[in-house]
Amino acid sequence: MVRVTFVDVHGVEQAVAGEGDLSLMELAKANGIDGIAADCGGACSCATCLVHVDPAWVDRTGAPDDIEYAMLDMVSDVAGDTSRLACQIRLTPTLDGLRVVVAQQ
Amino acid sequence: MTQGTLAPEARSLLDTASMTDPIISARPRAYYAAMRRHDPVHWDEKLGMYLVSRYEDIATIQQDPITYSVNKGYHSQQAKGFQQEFQQILEREGGGYFPDAIMSDPPYHTRIRKLMEKAFSAHRVKALEPRITKVVTDLIDSVADRGEADAVQDFAVPLTVRIICEQLGLDWNMKDRIARWSIAVTAQIGRMQDREQMLGHAREICDLQHYLIAKMREREADPREDMISDLVHARDAEGQALSFAEAVSLIRALLIAGNETTATALGNLFYILATRPEIATLLQASVDDDRLMNRFVEELLRIEPPVRGLSRMTTREVELGGRTLPAGAHLLLMYASANDQEDVFADPRRFDLDRPNIGRHLSFGGGVHRCIGLALARMEIKVAAREIVRRIGDIQLAIPPEEIRYLPTVATQSIERLPIRFTRRG
Ligand code: HEM
Ligand code: FES
Numbered sequence: 001m002v003r004v005t006f007v008d009v010h011g012v013e014q015a016v017a018g019e020g021d022l023s024l025m026e027l028a029k030a031n032g033i034d035g036i037a038a039d040c041g042g043a044c045s046c047a048t049c050l051v052h053v054d055p056a057w058v059d060r061t062g063a064p065d066d067i068e069y070a071m072l073d074m075v076s077d078v079a080g081d082t083s084r085l086a087c088q089i090r091l092t093p094t095l096d097g098l099r100v101v102v103a104q105q
Numbered sequence: 106m107t108q109g110t111l112a113p114e115a116r117s118l119l120d121t122a123s124m125t126d127p128i129i130s131a132r133p134r135a136y137y138a139a140m141r142r143h144d145p146v147h148w149d150e151k152l153g154m155y156l157v158s159r160y161e162d163i164a165t166i167q168q169d170p171i172t173y174s175v176n177k178g179y180h181s182q183q184a185k186g187f188q189q190e191f192q193q194i195l196e197r198e199g200g201g202y203f204p205d206a207i208m209s210d211p212p213y214h215t216r217i218r219k220l221m222e223k224a225f226s227a228h229r230v231k232a233l234e235p236r237i238t239k240v241v242t243d244l245i246d247s248v249a250d251r252g253e254a255d256a257v258q259d260f261a262v263p264l265t266v267r268i269i270c271e272q273l274g275l276d277w278n279m280k281d282r283i284a285r286w287s288i289a290v291t292a293q294i295g296r297m298q299d300r301e302q303m304l305g306h307a308r309e310i311c312d313l314q315h316y317l318i319a320k321m322r323e324r325e326a327d328p329r330e331d332m333i334s335d336l337v338h339a340r341d342a343e344g345q346a347l348s349f350a351e352a353v354s355l356i357r358a359l360l361i362a363g364n365e366t367t368a369t370a371l372g373n374l375f376y377i378l379a380t381r382p383e384i385a386t387l388l389q390a391s392v393d394d395d396r397l398m399n400r401f402v403e404e405l406l407r408i409e410p411p412v413r414g415l416s417r418m419t420t421r422e423v424e425l426g427g428r429t430l431p432a433g434a435h436l437l438l439m440y441a442s443a444n445d446q447e448d449v450f451a452d453p454r455r456f457d458l459d460r461p462n463i464g465r466h467l468s469f470g471g472g473v474h475r476c477i478g479l480a481l482a483r484m485e486i487k488v489a490a491r492e493i494v495r496r497i498g499d500i501q502l503a504i505p506p507e508e509i510r511y512l513p514t515v516a517t518q519s520i521e522r523l524p525i526r527f528t529r530r531g
Contacts (some may be wrong), residue, residue, distance in 0.1 A: 037168070037471075037472070039471060039472055039473065039475040040475060041218075041219070041222065043222065043225075043226075043227070043480070044227070045479055045480045046471075046475060046479075047464055048471075067227070070395070070396065070399050071464070073396060073399070073400070074399070074400065074403055074462075074463045074464025074465075075462060075463075075464045075465060076461075077461065105465070
C-alpha cells in the first residue's frame with residue numbers, strides 16, 4: 001500500500017492509497033482528484049496531469065526524463081520548480097507518504 | 106445576450122457577420138474578438154450553429170463529452186441532405202458503410218481510443234522520424250535551386266501525402282488518389298455539395314475503401330512497421346480486436362485527419378518564416394536547440410491554428426457562458442479564438458517563444474477527444490522547420506499578404522496557395 005496526499009486544485013487535501021503497478025496519475029484518476037484531467041491517458045503528451053512535488057520528496061520521485069522535461073517546459077517553470085507529470089511517476093514503496101500539489105491550469 | 110458597451114463595429118459584426126461569409130472566414134479575428142467580449146456563445150444564423158469563443162467555455166465542454174456529443178455533432182452533418190442514398194452507395198459498391206468509430210462518445214469512444222493509441226506509441230513516432238526526415242529533405246532539395254515555389258501546392262501538400270504513405274504503409278504512387286479521397290471524405294462534413302457532387306464523392310470513397318480493405322488483408326497476413334499493421338493487430342485488455350468495420354473506419358480516419366491539418370500547419374510554417382524574418386533568423390541559429398525548436402512549434406500552432414473550429418451537439422438543455430442551450434444545439438468550438446484570448450495568452454498576436462504557458466493552446470483540442478496524432482504532428486512540423494531553415498533562406502512572400510486566399514471551410518483555416526521566393530543556403 002502506497003499512501004499519497006494530493007492537494008487538489010481547490011486547495012483541499014485528499015489522502016488516498018493505492019496498490020500494484022500504478023502511476024501517480026492513475027491513482028489520482030481512480031480517486032477522482034480534481035485538476036488531474038490526464039487527457040492523453042498517460043502518454044506524456046498533454047501535460048494535463050501536472051503536479052508540484054513537495055520539496056521534501058523530490059529526491060525520491062527523481063528527475064523527469066528528456067521527453068517529460070520537454071513537455072513540462074511548455075507549461076511550467078520546470079528549471080525553477082518541482083513540477084512533474086503525474087503519469088510519469090511510478091508508485092513504488094519508497095514513495096509511501098508522498099505529498100504533491102495539483103497545478104492550477 | 107451582450108455585455109458591456111458595444112463599439113459600433115463590434116455590434117455590426119455580431120449582427121451581420123457569419124463564418125460562412127468568405128471575407129469573414131478569411132480574416133475572422135475581429136469577429137472572434139467581438140464574440141469573446143460581448144457574446145461568448147454566439148448564434149451564427151447563416152451557419153445555424155452557436156460559436157463558442159472563450160477558452161473557459163471550451164474547457165467546460167471538453168470536460169463533459171456526454172453532454173456535448175461528438176457523435177451527434179459529426180454524424181448529423183455527414184452527407185447532409187443525401188444521407189440514405191450516400192449510405193446505400195457505400196453498402197452496394199464500397200464494401201460497406203462504416204460509421205466513424207472515433208467520432209463517438211464515451212464509453213464506446215474510450216475503447217476505440219485505447220485500441221487506436223497502439224498506433225501512436227512513442228515507439229511508432231520515433232521509428233517514423235528518420236523516414237520523415239528523408240522525405241522532407243528530398244522534397245526541399247528538389248525545389249531549393251528554383252528560387253521560387255508555391256509553398257502549399259509544391260511543398261506542404263505533396264509532403265503531407267508522402268508522410269501519410271510512410272505512416273500508414275501505403276504505396277508511393279498514390280499521391281493523386283489520396284488527394285481526391287481526402288477531398289471526397291471531408292466534403293461529407295459541413296461543406297456544400299449538391300447531389301451530383303455527392304455521387305462523385307461517394308464513388309471516390311468506394312474506391313478508397315476497396316484499396317484500404319485490400320491493404321488491411323495484406324497486413325493481417327504479413328505485419329510491417331506501419332499503422333495499418335498496428336490497427337489490424339491491436340488487442341484491448343480483454344484480448345478483443347477491433348471489428349472489421351471499426352478498423353476500416355479508423356484507417357480511413359487516419360488517412361484524412363492527418364492530411365489537411367498537417368498540410369495547413371506546414372503552409373503556416375512558411376507563412377511565418379516569410380513574414381517574420383527575425384524568427385527565421387533565430388531558427389537558423391538554433392536548429393540544434395531542441396528546446397527552442399519545440400517551443401517554436403507550439404507557438405506556431407497557437408498563433409496560426411490549422412483547425413479553428415470543430416463541432417459538438419448538446420444532448421440535454423445546458424447553461425454555457427451565460428446562455429441556456431436547448432438539447433440538440435449544434436456548436437462550433439472556436440479553438441482559434443481561445444488561442445487569442447488576452448487573459449490567457451498576454452499580447453496574443455505577438456510570436457513569443459518565452460510564453461510560460463506556451464503549451465496551453467487549444468490547437469489540438471482537449472479532453473477525451475484531444476488530437477491522437479499530436480506527437481506525430483509536432484515531430485513532423487519540427488523536422489520540416491529544421492530542414493527548411495537549414496536548406497533555404499531569405500524566404501519572402503511573392504504576393505501581398507492581402508491576396509492570400511483560404512480553402513472554403515469553417516473547420517480549418519488553410520492557405521490555398523502561397524507563392525514564395527527564397528535562396529539556397531550553404
Ligand atoms: C498539425 C496537425 C494537426 C492538428 C492541428 C490537429 C488537430 C486536431 C484537433 C483540434 C482535434 C480535436 C477534435 C475535436 O475537438 O473534436 C483532433 C483530433 C484528432 N486528430 Fe488531429 N490534428 C493534427 C494532426 C493529426 C494527425 C497527424 C493525425 C493522425 C495521423 C490526427 C488524428 C486525429 C484523430 C484520429 C482525432 C480524433 C480523436 C478523438 O476524437 O478521440 N491528427 N486533431
Ligand atoms: S496524462 Fe497526458 S501527460 Fe500525463
